[in-house]
Amino acid sequence: MKTPALLALAVAALACRTPRAPAAPAPQPPAPDVAAPAPDVAAAPDVAAAPAPGGAAAPAAAAAPDASVDASGADAPPDPLVLRIRALADGTEALTAAVDPARGLVVARYLEAPPSGQGGERHTAQRLCGATLARSAAAVRRDLAAAVAQAEGGDGFVCRDNVCVAPGMEYQPEWRVHFEDAQGTTRLTGVAQVSVAAIAEAWVARANAYVDRAFADARRTPCR
Secondary structure, eight states, X not given: OOOHHHHHHHHHHHHHHSOOOOOOOOOOOOOOOOOOOOOOGGGSOOGGGSXXXXXXXXXXXXXXXXXXXXXXXXXXXXXXXXXXXXXXXHTSSOTGGGSOTTTOEEEEEXXXXXXXXXXXXXXXXXXXXXXXHHHHHHHHHHHHHHHHHHHHHTXXXXXXXXXXXXXXXXXXXXXXXXXXXXXXXXXXXEEEEEOOTTOOHHHHHHHHHHHHHHHXXXXXXXXX
């Protein structure tokens, strides 16, 4: 029979042979947040301002032009006929020398009644030849000067098919200055003042027919 002392020794020996459980691992630190912060776009370098090879700064991109501004005709030279009108109006070019002696010069008006009610419509057409043209040259230059002033106070002359028009408006007749190419030169053939703005189409048709007839008569019958 084993004594208590022997039993104690056996238990102690058995405890020495039993493997000890591994210690629990130390807690790991929390994993870092792998999502990198978004780059600050405003802080990104300006590519246009980056230095170019050789040390010179690259030029900044040009701003897009404003399509609403039309400056295409700002520096365009005036129409040659407009230059002629100005020269005839200020006397730089002699009026009689610009007119074909055989054709003469037509001066026509087809005007509505003034808004004041003082006076009626005015329809006149005459052809100036020879001495009559010479006597009327100053009056024709005044008409041309009025046409130039009206054009410069508005959108300028509109020239097409040898006719330059200074547009008018309501109760402001338009001016028409007529030229014709003949024998290698451009001759002044007529000046017309016609009311066409804010008026019925029937009136405009009558006005145009009246002026056209005056020019047709001048072409058909030469000056004497």
